[in-house]
Ligand SMILES: CC(=O)[C@@H](O)[C@H](O)COP(=O)(O)O
């Protein structure tokens with residue numbers, strides 16, 4: 664995903680998966696994630712992220728088809744590294760894709776892609792997506808080995824999995840996980856990658872991550888949709904954007 668604006672500006676990618684979760688709960692046509700994407704962009708989102716899962720538990724192919732023509736900012740498709748998803752990405756050509764591991768029985772994404780263990784397959788997927796004009800990111804744990812593997816796979820971008828940081832119950836473990844993310848972001852930048860981050864970020868834990876130098880885009884969804892239940896989607900997106908900008912301002916002030 665491209666970084667735009669100020670060099671130290673961290674962008675917000677709003678993940679609309681869980682608007683679709685509410686729709687799928689009853690099989691209705693509402694709430695429509697397409698409407699959520701439009702509202703998110705109007706409220707300041709720099710990108711719209713959606714995860715078309717193999718089990719279609721939330722986002723549907725119809726959502727992707729419509730959003731490809733509606734989203735004015737960047738459309739970021741999260742996808743498993745399967746033949747089906749590669750063909751769908753080649754068909755709809757979103758601006759960005761992010762290859763994530765997927766297990767049907769998982770409640771949500773549980774970890775990063777093991778690029779090192781499947782380097783040739785990942786390199787082939789990156790080549791196919793790049794040939795289709797789709798910018799590729801790999802969703803990986805904050806591990807130096809995985810960043811080096813992403814470079815070898817030919818990915819121009821990685822998204823650092825912030826789930827362990829977000830789920831850390833103790834202050835000490837949260838600080839440790841933040842340092843892992845900091846080191847991973849620094850190493851990714853040193854290797855010439857664009858570095859994004861996401862998973863489990865919310866209004867209480869986002870600032871320390873947003874303050875990390877060199878980050879491109881934070882992809883945030885579940886917490887924004889949850890907050891939208893109480894304050895509305897536009898306000899929830901705007902509030903998150905403001906927290907990210909405040910974190911950057913704090914960093915810039917030294
Ligand atoms: C890759 C990631 O961290 C999320 O964007 C992913 O989409 C989580 O899956 P669910 O949206 O199904 O919770």
Ligand SMILES: NCC(=O)COP(=O)(O)O
Nearest residue numbers: 678861862863882884885
């Ligand atoms: N890749 C992370 C993402 O898109 C949103 O994750 P979450 O905020 O829903 O946990």
